[in-house]
Amino acid sequence: xxxxxxxxxxxxxxxxxxxxxxxxxxxxxxxxxxxxxxxxxxxxxxxxxxxxxxxxxxxxxxxxxxxxxxxxxxxxxxxxxxxxxxxxxxxxxxxxxxxxxxxxxxxxxxxxxxxxxxxxxxxxxxxxxxxxxxxxxxxxxxxxxxxxxxxxxxxxxxxxxxxxxxxxxxxxxxxxxxxxxxxxxxxxxxxxxxxxxxxxxxxxxxxxxxxxxxxxxxxxxxxxxxxxxxxxxxxxxxxxxxxxxxxxxxxxxxxxxxxxxxxxxxxxxxxxxxxxxxxxxxxxxxxxxxxxxxxxxx
Amino acid sequence: xxxxxxxxxxxxxxxxxxxxxxxxxxxxxxxxxxxxxxxxxxxxxxxxxxxxxxxxxxxxxxxxxxxxxxxxxxxxxxxxxxxxxxxxxxxxxxxxxxxxxxxxxxxxxxxxxxxxxxxxxxxxxxxxxxxxxxxxxxxxxxxxxxxxxxxxxxxxxxxxxxxxxxxxxxxxxxxxxxxxxxxxxxxxxxxxxxxxxxxxxxxxxxxxxxxxxxxxxxxxxxxxxxxxxxxxxxxxxxxxxxxxxxxxxxxxxxxxxxxxxxxxxxxxxxxxxxxxxxxxxxxxxxxxxxxxxxxxxxxxxxxxxxxxxxxxxxxxxxxxxxxxxxxxxxxxxxxxxxxxxxxxxxxxxxxxxxxxxxxxxxxxxxxxxxxxxxxxxxxxxxxxxxxxxxxxxxxxxxxxxxx
Numbered sequence: 001x002x003x004x005x006x007x008x009x010x011x012x013x014x015x016x017x018x019x020x021x022x023x024x025x026x027x028x029x030x031x032x033x034x035x036x037x038x039x040x041x042x043x044x045x046x047x048x049x050x051x052x053x054x055x056x057x058x059x060x061x062x063x064x065x066x067x068x069x070x071x072x073x074x075x076x077x078x079x080x081x082x083x084x085x086x087x088x089x090x091x092x093x094x095x096x097x098x099x100x101x102x103x104x105x106x107x108x109x110x111x112x113x114x115x116x117x118x119x120x121x122x123x124x125x126x127x128x129x130x131x132x133x134x135x136x137x138x139x140x141x142x143x144x145x146x147x148x149x150x151x152x153x154x155x156x157x158x159x160x161x162x163x164x165x166x167x168x169x170x171x172x173x174x175x176x177x178x179x180x181x182x183x184x185x186x187x188x189x190x191x192x193x194x195x196x197x198x199x200x201x202x203x204x205x206x207x208x209x210x211x212x213x214x215x216x217x218x219x220x221x222x223x224x225x226x227x228x229x230x231x232x233x234x235x236x237x238x239x240x241x242x243x244x245x246x247x248x249x250x251x252x253x254x255x256x257x258x259x260x261x262x263x264x265x266x267x268x269x270x271x272x273x274x275x276x277x278x279x280x281x282x283x284x285x286x287x288x289x290x291x292x293x294x295x296x297x298x
Numbered sequence: 299x300x301x302x303x304x305x306x307x308x309x310x311x312x313x314x315x316x317x318x319x320x321x322x323x324x325x326x327x328x329x330x331x332x333x334x335x336x337x338x339x340x341x342x343x344x345x346x347x348x349x350x351x352x353x354x355x356x357x358x359x360x361x362x363x364x365x366x367x368x369x370x371x372x373x374x375x376x377x378x379x380x381x382x383x384x385x386x387x388x389x390x391x392x393x394x395x396x397x398x399x400x401x402x403x404x405x406x407x408x409x410x411x412x413x414x415x416x417x418x419x420x421x422x423x424x425x426x427x428x429x430x431x432x433x434x435x436x437x438x439x440x441x442x443x444x445x446x447x448x449x450x451x452x453x454x455x456x457x458x459x460x461x462x463x464x465x466x467x468x469x470x471x472x473x474x475x476x477x478x479x480x481x482x483x484x485x486x487x488x489x490x491x492x493x494x495x496x497x498x499x500x501x502x503x504x505x506x507x508x509x510x511x512x513x514x515x516x517x518x519x520x521x522x523x524x525x526x527x528x529x530x531x532x533x534x535x536x537x538x539x540x541x542x543x544x545x546x547x548x549x550x551x552x553x554x555x556x557x558x559x560x561x562x563x564x565x566x567x568x569x570x571x572x573x574x575x576x577x578x579x580x581x582x583x584x585x586x587x588x589x590x591x592x593x594x595x596x597x598x599x600x601x602x603x604x605x606x607x608x609x610x611x612x613x614x615x616x617x618x619x620x621x622x623x624x625x626x627x628x629x630x631x632x633x634x635x636x637x638x639x640x641x642x643x644x645x646x647x648x649x650x651x652x653x654x655x656x657x658x659x660x661x662x663x664x665x666x667x668x669x670x671x672x673x674x675x676x677x678x679x680x681x682x683x684x685x686x687x688x689x690x691x692x693x694x695x696x697x698x699x700x701x
Contacts, residue, residue: 011344012345012346013345013346013349013352029351029352029355030355030358030359033345033352033355033356033359034355034359036344036345037341037344037345037356037359037360039344040340040341040343040344041337041340041341041344043337045359048365088510090509090510091509094509094512097512184365185559190329190363193363193364194329194333194334194363196363197359197360198359198362198363198364198367198368199359200365200368238591239575239576239579239589239590239591240575241575243579281572285591288593
């Protein structure tokens with residue numbers, strides 16, 4: 001796809017920030033620059049960071065901005081090419097063979113039919129390279145896959161083509177915008193990293209978090225948003241088993257708004273802990289820090 | 299390295315090549331070739347060249363490929379392109395805090411301190427050097443107070459000083475951790491699992507694969523008993539008396555957690571604390587891995603029996619038939635031996651092996667039949683000491699597993 005088909009605003013970093021903001025996604029300079037380069041260089045972007053900082057959301061928003069399809073491949077241990085790339089529809093093939101048994105068709109003709117695209121089940125990767133308009137391909141939590149699958153992905157990300165023995169090589173009509181996310185539960189190989197642009201996305205700054213809360217929940221008052229951001233930032237400093245991410249901040253803000261709370265105090269905090277802290281040890285730990293939290297919400 | 303730092307070269311591509319060369323020779327060993335330089339040039343075409351921030355971000359995105367490189371990139375960028383203008387970013391200045399120790403040991407080798415002092419020196423010029431010293435001395439008061447408290451209080455550590463995991467020689471420790479994990483032979487599980495080759499035909503999968511070949515099972519699928527993977531529970535004594543040994547132990551625990559996911563790490567002094575998540579967090583987020591909020595689990599007295607009992611009762615589920623429990627302590631216990639005896643018996647019966655690391659072992663005049671070690675010895679599968687990475691690697695060498 002040529003650059004001219006893209007919204008002219010997306011050709012500058014500031015423009016990308018503005019367009020994403022319209023879609024309620026607050027992107028800082030590193031993220032906006034990364035998206036600019038994804039569009040310009042057509043290289044995959046590897047986003048690493050703790051859980052709940054908006055890594056997946058950026059792909060969804062990019063698809064919205066580009067007005068294109070989002071194709072998502074959720075990775076897990078044991079994911080193989082049949083689930084990620086393509087698979088033949090065996091029951092349908094068998095049915096076709098049975099139905100055409102007495103039609104007098106030659107074996108070669110019948111074989112050609114059952115190994116045609118009509119009998120091909122396209123999985124996310126193949127789907128992504130055969131779109132008319134380049135889609136956004138989100139390969140989510142790549143660190144959960146096995147090393148074999150990662151090696152297979154290398155070829156796909158380098159050439160954007162897939163070889164199916166019965167059909168031949170299918171080359172991407174248009175290169176998709178690829179975004180890979182990882183929580184660093186496993187070290188990815190250097191070969192995969194070299195094929196990608198790399199971005200580390202950390203928890204947002206206080207100002208950015210307030211802005212995110214206010215953008216997503218326009219009805220919330222600024223003081224409450226600031227209190228939420230302050231408490232959440234403090235919680236992230238503590239050695240919690242599960243530190244609250246931006247998603248938890250937003251859930252908490254939404255919970256407080258729906259409970260018609262205009263401000264925070266310790267009573268409300270204790271009633272709503274379950275929205276942001278999801279581990280028994282964390283709840284025990286927080287008991288020791290009540291004094292500091294009371295100061296923060298005062 | 300001085301040959302790489304000369305800038306400018308004239309043309310933009312030459313400067314980028316020189317910068318890539320410079321990055322390749324840093325400690326983070328950036329893996330950059332002509333492809334990356336070409337990408338960098340294309341990236342610079344796509345952004346505003348007059349914006350220094352955008353240029354830096356674009357080069358960072360292209361040249362970095364992991365968090366460690368990302369962390370140092372900005373400093374390297376400024377060092378190369380704007381050597382006269384150093385960034386004075388407010389950096390966390392972690393102090394090395396040994397458990398209850400004097401804190402001075404090992405400080406000279408801490409680069410962030412010297413960097414901090416250098417930054418202050420830059421701000422004040424040569425005349426400001428004395429002030430830089432003063433700043434260091436003043437800040438020393440902040441960390442010395444909790445240490446002094448730790449030294450004289452039995453329940454010290456209430457102020458929870460940060461404990462830093464040393465980075466030097468971490469590579470050797472990582473290698474040792476890998477060797478330790480690979481040496482353990484637990485045999486095969488009783489469970490059946492799919493495998494490319496095996497001892498039993500996987501009937502359901504064979505039928506499914508037979509669909510490819512018109513119902514004839516030409517390609518059988520197999521099952522086998524998978525190998526059992528060991529789990530480790532590492533229990534460290536963080537009391538004052540273990541001060542001189544804590545660096546190696548923490549580094550080894552960190553390395554073991556990096557190399558193997560089936561590792562749980564606990565630290566105890568007068569209380570017990572699970573630090574596995576903190577070690578993971580250190581791996582993911584911190585520039586320099588460190589532990590905090592250790593409370594009574596660091597820098598106080600030693601209550602081995604009570605804490606091992608707490609481990610068994612509270613986290614007993616983590617100790618199974620495939621678990622090797624490693625306790626690292628000097629055995630200078632102040633608690634009742636009956637409690638230790640009971641706790642160790644429980645752990646012994648639950649685990650595959652119980653290893654005790656004692657730093658005092660091997661010292662002249664040390665008698666392991668004194669104090670709590672006498673109680674512990676009958677339950678131990680291995681009683682040894684380890685100081686170097688090679689010695690740590692041999693902890694499980696030819697270790698006989700009971701299950």
